[in-house]
Amino acid sequence: MNLFSNGNWKRRKKRGFRRYLYQILLSNILLILIPISVLGFFWYHMMSQQAKQKFYQQKSIDLNEIASGINQRIKSIMMETATEIGEKRYSTYTYSNDYNTDLSMISKRLSAMTQKYYLIDSVYFYDKTTGKIYNSKTGRYLFSEFYDTKWLNDINHNIYSIQQLPPRLILEDESLFDKYSFLYNKRNNLVLSLVLKGRPDFYLVTNISIKSLYNEIVDSYHLNDNHMEFFILDRDGKLIEGESRYAEWKELIRKPARELDNGVTYIVCNNRIYFMKSVNFNAFSVTSYPFSDSYQEAVYLGKYILLICIGLILFSLIISFYMAKRLYRPINILYSDVAKGTWNSPQEHVTDEIDMLKQVFSEMNTFNSNARLKLKRFDELSKAFNFRSFLEN
Known part of the structure; x- marks a missing residue:
């Protein structure tokens, strides 16, 4: 059986090319894609936490303005x-x-x-x-x-x-x-x-x-959103005005609340976030939002990060295919010469092909070294970016 027949040569050519492509893909995944994906995950986690804190801060400011509006109207009548x-x-x-x-x-x-x-x-x-x-x-x-x-x-x-x-x-x-x-x-x-x-x-x-008073506050601060609730509770958890559709009134008072700025507290109940602020007639003004609203901005950010990762995968596939085809070309030429019956060509020709392969593998080593160096610099830049973000926060 002729190992270098036309059929065997094509099979060996495809098998060798697939090995090259696999090794290059594996190298790109280990050196580029995985580190960037890990960095993207930590970046997404950091940004989602910041978006959540921003949501809580903004809603506490909004509720503080509502409570101040109630108190101010009562004081003017006083x-x-x-x-x-x-x-x-x-x-x-x-x-x-x-x-x-x-x-x-x-x-x-x-x-x-x-x-x-x-x-x-x-x-x-x-x-x-x-x-x-x-x-x-x-x-x-x-x-x-x-x-x-x-x-x-x-x-x-x-x-x-x-x-x-x-x-x-x-x-x-x-x-x-x-x-x-x-x-x-x-x-x-x-x-x-x-x-x-x-x-x-x-x-x-x-x-x-x-x-x-309730209707004027609702109209003044545009609190008619279907996903949002606004109501007033007394200290015993009894509903004074408004409507609470997702939780029992007394249940909100009994649950332990967490402190925010400006005397605003919040609790999480029935997959909703309830913000509470006391007003000057011994009651609480309460606003509630779906829990998903707290990380809505992070969801949009996560979609952008996912698109970036998909783009990196496609880019890595294209680059890997191009590199494998380019680097496998000398071996392809050698297999082609052998298959055409020129395998008994002078030793100098074979030596030239081997030197060409050595040069190719040397270039591959140089590429891998450069990739590692760039990855190291990228890691240093990411650490500097995280440290700067930590100082700014």
Whole structure:
């Protein structure tokens, strides 16, 4: 059997070329592709952590602005109440059966406050000496059952500064529902009451509507995203306003929270992140986002890194194929000469071919050395880049 027949020569040629290609591919994978892939993995991990920290930082800033907006709106109404009580009409008011000028002026001023501030549900003028309450909406109540006097039990009667009561229902007596359902539904709102005592012996009560406050914050800060939630909880975990669709209210209060900047805390529950910030009526403003939002930027970065790795693989295949074809050319010529019957050519010709192979392998060694040197420099540059990133962070 002729080992150098046309068929055997072609098979040997293909087998030898595949060996060259395999060795070159293996060299490129070990020297270039694997180190760059490992570096890309660590880079992706570092950038994903930075994206996650940026997400938490931004959401804590957003919630802090929301809580500050709530507190600022309440403070502005506090100042308005403190200014209003200085009106002389209140201190000179005396009750009589006649609808006198002072009472008419007081009713107008109470109504003017509700028109000035959308958040105000109602304003009371309560005369302690007579036990009469005048309301900004209806004047004096038509029914004695609707006198809202429960707030008197929750205040300090000897303090002449503004007292802020926890959120409460104006009318908590459900037995009134059947008797005056039309009025009960209209008046029974959840409010935050600001009470200020005046001289000689009267009280000015400003009731801030929690629902109106919530709606204004939602509109002002554009919190209508379907994936985002915003609601208000009290300290006991009871929902005051808003809607929590993904977690029980009390469950959020019981879970241990982690601290962020500006007094913002967060917890992870039911694959969502809940950010909480206290507001000045002993409650929490809460925002929640899907947990996937925290690493969304890292996902985009990971896609770019994956594309880079795929590009490196294709580039490595093309370069390896070109190198194998170029380096295998002298051996191919030698096999071709032998197959054509020139294998008994002079020894000098064979020696020339062997020298050519030596030169080729010498060039391969030089290429591998250069590749190792470049890889070492690349590793030094990557370490310097990581150290610089560490200092900047």
